[in-house]
Amino acid sequence: MSGPPSIAIAPHRFAYGFYPQTWWNWLIGSAFFFGEIGAGLFLVSLLGDHALGMLVGYLIVMIGKNTSHLLYLGRPERFWRAAMRPDRSWIARGIWATGIFGITGAMLLLPRWFSLGWQPQGALNSAVIWMAGLSALFIMFYDGLVMNMSAAIPFWDTGLLPLLCLTYAALGGTTLSLTLRELTGEGAAVPVMLVQTEYILLLTNLVLLGLYLAHIRSWAPAARETVRMLLRGRYAPVFLGLVLAVGLVATLLLALVHSRMHATWLVVLIAACELIGDFALLMVLLKAGLFSSQTAPAYRSD
Amino acid sequence: MARLGLVIDLKRCIGCNACTLACKQENGTPAGIHFARVITREVGTYPKTRRTFLPVLCNHCDDAPCAQACPSGATYVREDGIVMADKSVCIGCRACAVACPYMNRHFVERGLLAHGYSGDGVSPLEAIKFTDFEEGTMTKCTLCAHRVDQGLEPACVVTCPTDARIFGDLEPEDGRLRQLIRQRKGWTLLPEAQTRPSVYYLDE
Numbered sequence: 001m002s003g004p005p006s007i008a009i010a011p012h013r014f015a016y017g018f019y020p021q022t023w024w025n026w027l028i029g030s031a032f033f034f035g036e037i038g039a040g041l042f043l044v045s046l047l048g049d050h051a052l053g054m055l056v057g058y059l060i061v062m063i064g065k066n067t068s069h070l071l072y073l074g075r076p077e078r079f080w081r082a083a084m085r086p087d088r089s090w091i092a093r094g095i096w097a098t099g100i101f102g103i104t105g106a107m108l109l110l111p112r113w114f115s116l117g118w119q120p121q122g123a124l125n126s127a128v129i130w131m132a133g134l135s136a137l138f139i140m141f142y143d144g145l146v147m148n149m150s151a152a153i154p155f156w157d158t159g160l161l162p163l164l165c166l167t168y169a170a171l172g173g174t175t176l177s178l179t180l181r182e183l184t185g186e187g188a189a190v191p192v193m194l195v196q197t198e199y200i201l202l203l204t205n206l207v208l209l210g211l212y213l214a215h216i217r218s219w220a221p222a223a224r225e226t227v228r229m230l231l232r233g234r235y236a237p238v239f240l241g242l243v244l245a246v247g248l249v250a251t252l253l254l255a256l257v258h259s260r261m262h263a264t265w266l267v268v269l270i271a272a273c274e275l276i277g278d279f280a281l282l283m284v285l286l287k288a289g290l291f292s293s294q295t296a297p298a299y300r301s302d
Numbered sequence: 303m304a305r306l307g308l309v310i311d312l313k314r315c316i317g318c319n320a321c322t323l324a325c326k327q328e329n330g331t332p333a334g335i336h337f338a339r340v341i342t343r344e345v346g347t348y349p350k351t352r353r354t355f356l357p358v359l360c361n362h363c364d365d366a367p368c369a370q371a372c373p374s375g376a377t378y379v380r381e382d383g384i385v386m387a388d389k390s391v392c393i394g395c396r397a398c399a400v401a402c403p404y405m406n407r408h409f410v411e412r413g414l415l416a417h418g419y420s421g422d423g424v425s426p427l428e429a430i431k432f433t434d435f436e437e438g439t440m441t442k443c444t445l446c447a448h449r450v451d452q453g454l455e456p457a458c459v460v461t462c463p464t465d466a467r468i469f470g471d472l473e474p475e476d477g478r479l480r481q482l483i484r485q486r487k488g489w490t491l492l493p494e495a496q497t498r499p500s501v502y503y504l505d506e
Contacts, residue, residue: 013336013339013341013405014336014339014340014342015341015343016341016342016343016356019405021400023396023399024396024400072395073393073394073395074392074393074394074395074396074409074410074412074437074438074439074440075392075393075394075439076393078374078391078392078393079393081373081374081375081376081391081393082373082393082395083373084374084375085372085373085374085375089370089371089372089373089397091371091373091395091397092373146397147400149370149371149401150400150401151367151401151403151495151496152401152402152404152495153400291403291405292403292492292495294341294356294358294404294491294492295341295343295354295356296312296354296356296489296503296505297489
């Protein structure tokens, strides 16, 4: 990490250098964000049998994530075609998982919120709960696999990426679950395990982020340049400021303060900090992705 | 089964970008989209400097990551190894562009086909050529499949004034392309990406 980079960002496609990933923008970042926190909230609420959390998580996924995806597509009217190749594409598998989540989630939620006179019973009920839970779990981390599949961008080419998405989704879900319980007056009855999970996930994410950067630094030159941009370059304010300082450190400190001084506004502030960090991380993951430079072996300086 | 490809002799390339222009003329690509381009780089330190040229185009990879990433099946590989994109099936998710290590996928933005290079409506030629594109979808080099199907060579190959591009079948071990690759130690771009490109380069 010492000295200037040997290869610069190419100013255009006829120039030599690293090409920045410009295809997937903030709409894809939003879709991943809503998918992660919505599915995370749904799963945490399913495990804790919290009906409101399940409903909010479900709506975040079905409205927030799906709308963002549709707005991004060049041909949204053909969206259904994205499900055609689950045998090879993680995007297609994600569509299937979201579809299963939509159906099974609705089967769980509709009888709870409306008097339909019907609700799944016995084995069917168990199957619906399992399918809803597993599809939510898949939605929590599959965006990491979608990015990870692109070996073209070395910064994403690590198995730690889906894991990072999963732990961030779990953290977002736990934070939102705690916030919802606080806002609906159930703050005093929050399970201790949920609060402990929040602490554990904050520390886990901090460690995972460090591991991710340390691991990827030894990767291809494009990944090293990305790490440099995150720590000292144009994305340092977002990464160090929003992802690390606000999203993890401030959230952790505020959570510790909250354990001694209970206040609703503090819980909302914790949630805001955590969600800002979560969204900022997804955005820098997308924006800081670089393609490797292309050149003849004889002229390689990397 | 054939595996069509190219061998590009960098010793012959003079960086004139005739291939870039021939491709644009043949395919009528909209503004900002170049199926073929020449990456230029300055190497050395003053006063011993030189410019190197690297003509690039879709590598028509044998193990095409763009085809694997495509969730709709719009990107597919023909029997002869040419990687194609079906605009009527493409949903515009740009997964292929993110998956291509060579940055050779292109997105036809909304409104791009409404104006040509003059910026003042489309010319009669553009009006014909632009029917091959659809806004909101991905497009790519087809190795001039429409010419190849007629027994012709791609436009970039026939235009190259220094004969730096050699087009043919990579499959036969005793074929011209394979012999050149063997004799002159041909290499491909980003071999670490493990895409098995069908475009080889010679610089020895």
